Amino acid sequence: MRGFEKARGYERVYYPKRSTAKSAGYDFAVCEDLTIQPGEIALAKTGIKAYMNDDEVLKLYPRSSLPRKFFLTIPNNVGIIDADYYGNEKNDGAIFIQLYNFGNQPQTLKSGTRIAQGVFVKYLTADGDDAGNKTRRGGFGSTGMQA
Numbered sequence: 001m002r003g004f005e006k007a008r009g010y011e012r013v014y015y016p017k018r019s020t021a022k023s024a025g026y027d028f029a030v031c032e033d034l035t036i037q038p039g040e041i042a043l044a045k046t047g048i049k050a051y052m053n054d055d056e057v058l059k060l061y062p063r064s065s066l067p068r069k070f071f072l073t074i075p076n077n078v079g080i081i082d083a084d085y086y087g088n089e090k091n092d093g094a095i096f097i098q099l100y101n102f103g104n105q106p107q108t109l110k111s112g113t114r115i116a117q118g119v120f121v122k123y124l125t126a127d128g129d130d131a132g133n134k135t136r137r138g139g140f141g142s143t144g145m146q147a
Contacts, residue, residue: 005051006049007091026118036099036107039102050081055083055124059078059079059119063114072102074116079097
């Protein structure tokens with residue numbers, strides 16, 4: 001079971017969707033206008049949260065047009081949304097996408113601009129892994145804050 005919901009506190013959101021029957025990724029859009037200055041890393045709000053099975057992850061990749069049209073990219077190359085990020089106490093699991101402006105002009109993204117593709121992926125764990133009894137306590141960037 002996997003899918004998307006509107007996160008708490010957002011008025012206008014754009015639900016991720018695939019463009020064609022053979023598209024692997026769901027297009028994510030910003031839900032608010034955002035201006036990013038040259039050399040700046042900003043958090044783009046989507047207002048979306050994703051639910052998935054415990055052995056799955058949602059990987060967020062920049063859309064191929066992002067650097068060409070806007071001189072923007074995801075600075076760590078891929079965003080990872082873990083299954084336990086959904087509904088966390090800090091931000092309800094709202095997905096933010098980091099964007100870096102590597103150009104020399106401010107870039108403005110209008111609400112509804114598609115910026116990333118999300119792909120659900122199953123993953124494996126190593127023998128002897130002991131993370132199974134720990135739970136997430138926070139939202140964005142909260143790895144290491146488990147109870």
